[in-house]
């Protein structure tokens with residue numbers, strides 16, 4: 001069968017088997033940002049957004065996204081033009097092996113669009129379906145709170161790698177246009 | 182928001198003697214600035230103790246980082262593999278019927294233990310040095326199955342779905358044998374025997390397969406029995422401890438792609454911590470020359486020891502040979518939870534005698550380790566139960582340590598971050614707290630009196646070895662500062678009790694130690710080569726498992742060469758492209774591979790100075806490197822590294838490529854130290870408890886990249902928190918696994934984590950690169966003992982088994998009140 005969807009803002013058509021889940025179809029077509037950690041909806045590594053909502057793509061039958069709008073990590077910024085959430089993860093050293101990170105960032109993006117100024121408890125609750133084995137979550141939670149500040153324009157933006165370093169030139173995305181949606 | 186422990190506050194770190202002089206990395210454009218020429222490399226740090234951005238951070242956040250499974254697009258005809266595993270705990274495979282599977286459309290091959298492409302050879306999957314200190318007791322596919330999950334056969338097919346379906350069509354007939362699941366029962370003379378002695382080669386010390394003993398070991402310093410006899414009875418304390426299985430929960434399941442390239446070389450892209458050991462082991466197993474095997478590690482979704490194993494590469498390779506096309510084998514999460522590798526469950530006994538003035542006179546530790554079905558890392562992990570924590574108390578004159586490593590028909594233990602030390606610290610550090618409380622001593626003061634100090638000579642680390650080659654002198658130890666700062670951070674002296682009657686609050690502490698590599702059993706090698714534009718390629722065998730090792734390598738090289746870390750291209754962990762390395766395990770990467778980087782960079786720097794001398798017309802010994810230049814202290818003259826690069830490469834009368842090699846090995850393994858504090862509130866009625874806060878203070882020598890060090894500590898504490906509170910596997914009485922996914926397994930989530938504070942106490946380890954020791958494993962050791970001690974502090978009861986549940990606490994309270 002053929003699946004038509006809007007993927008990261010572009011209309012796409014993919015061949016798929018009925019039994020395919022969205023994760024399979026994405027990965028087969030080169031969208032390998034979403035990771036396979038369990039295939040049972042229990043780790044969050046495959047999190048993407050479907051019509052804005054965070055969803056585990058490994059348990060989403062592909063037929064369900066026909067006509068939907070899907071956003072993956074590939075739709076955010078690129079390495080020299082990071083989205084504020086990506087930049088906050090980099091600057092807060094909120095990643096190690098990185099296997100959970102694409103899912104974490106997509107989940108965080110959904111949170112921050114819905115709740116632009118979350119408390120730490122709200123961040124922890126929103127991310128509680130996304131596992132991370134490496135970081136102890138501390139820097140991830142800090143990164144999401146930092147990203148909220150950046151997106152609200154009340155923090156210096158410094159994708160320079162120094163955790164919390166300041167006084168840097170604003171990177172290009174701060175002039176707007178980082179988000180592909 | 183700014184991280185209170187991050188670089189923003191770096192300059193205020195009370196311990197950072199040199200931090201205030203650190204140069205902002207981004208302020209360094211590589212161009213000469215005024216006043217720069219009086220900088221003396223080695224005394225200041227340009228790129229060390231800096232939170233230099235992790236070199237793969239941007240590709241990770243954009244989803245571009247490629248892990249093994251992401252390489253599928255390189256292989257248009259890539260087949261998918263699937264393993265058929267034993268569903269009985271003990272027995273012999275009598276027949277495998279694969280006819281139906283083989284007839285299926287899209288199935289390329291089914292392999293069984295009797296296939297020609299499957300080696301019929303005993304080996305060990307442990308990614309250790311040669312010959313492995315682990316018995317060669319397993320085969321690629323197994324006729325004699327020893328646990329539910331043993332690989333029996335495998336399928337290669339067009340895609341994963343077809344491979345799955347085909348695997349379900351393969352039927353296996355067994356002759357069932359009685360399993361043995363309890364390690365104490367396993368050593369009975371009439372217990373079922375799991376190995377015939379002739380099924381095992383390279384047996385380890387004390388092996389007795391008639392009693393299911395993989396190994397038995399003992400070591401003694403002084404005379405422990407006599408010390409106990411002489412001690413007052415009421416100053417001798419004995420305790421017992423038990424720990425469960427723990428899953429690595431490795432984020433990226435074991436995944437490998439096996440193929441043969443156009444030069445007929447056998448190649449792997451694989452999620453491994455040990456590319457060079459894997460290369461050797463594949464060569465031995467399949468009887469091909471080492472040079473014809475290539476192992477490449479791409480980004481990997483962490484390892485934690487699970488990938489210090491050649492766990493699936495041989496099956497993938499056999500499938501590749503049979504299917505005659507590239508094969509990808511990717512484990513499912515379910516397989517990770519029952520068939521791959523785990524932390525060894527243990528039962529431990531600890532006994533000490535204490536003098537009237539509070540000195541420990543004797544320590545006696547025994548461990549019974551459940552190796553499970555195979556012996557990979559069995560003896561060495563059990564060894565570390567004693568040789569990691571006992572060195573916290575090196576002045577104790579009488580020490581004994583013994584262990585039995587026993588096979589059962591359960592999943593095999595293997596390397597897991599901490600490597601026996603988490604079990605050992607639970608026993609030793611909970612015990613020490615119990616001793617202090619029973620003798621009416623303050624547990625922290627008792628520790629401070631007896632614990633290791635700089636200048637101590639530590640024999641207990643080598644208690645299982647002959648001679649004193651591995652006796653070590655402690656040259657750096659910040660343990661007392663860890664204790665002091667940890668106490669202050671957790672509010673040790675001012676714990677306020679909750680208002681509610683049934684709630685009690687307590688604080689517990691545990692001291693921790695680890696090593697930095699395996700003493701006398703490491704080798705790391707590096708080559709640095711200069712490009713004409715003043716940049717460098719750094720080829721390093723060391724393995725970044727996600728920790729940021731590649732970044733740290735770049736920082737060390739940049740520090741020596743005097744360039745910016747961005748000017749170093751790190752090429753790592755490819756057996757064709759990089760020098761040799763033992764791999765990422767035993768907390769060796771910074772200490773061993775990092776030192777090799779430093780040596781290589783120093784050699785290259787000599788050549789930079791040679792060229793600088795020529796170009797500046799000054800003797801080399803008056804020159805230095807820094808700020809992207811070779812410069813003269815005396816004259817203030819300088820040439821850029823780019824000028825040097827072009828001159829050396831294209832010079833008129835003399836040319837050379839600036840190169841530097843490093844190859845590092847040592848008998849040293851200096852311990853990093855730590856103090857874990859846990860603040861807990863216990864409900865005396867229900868036994869429920871809540872951790873209010875955890876503080877970890879670490880002495881890892883000089884923290885080359887503090888943000889990455891903090892990440893190691895916080896992630897290590899996460900695993901340790903799980904071990905203390907929620908981990909563990911269950912099996913039914915036939916050995917069938919009952920925990921098969923994240924939903925049943927208690928891996929802590931964002932909402933399960935208490936607030937954590939991290940303190941880095943800087944010391945300088947003279948044998949480490951720029952004063953560094955290790956950090957990766959140390960923080961996995963602390964929460965179980967600190968929590969057990971905190972509960973003891975809060976309500977006066979001792980919990981001795983992990984994970985600590987409300988029921989355990991309730992039961993201990995009932996016991997107390999009886």
Ligand code: FES
Pocket residue numbers: 035036037038039040041042043044045046047056057058059
């Ligand atoms: S892979 Fe989808 S939730 Fe784990």
Ligand code: FES
Pocket residue numbers: 095096097098099100101131132133134135432482483727
């Ligand atoms: S960074 Fe490794 S799982 Fe999160």
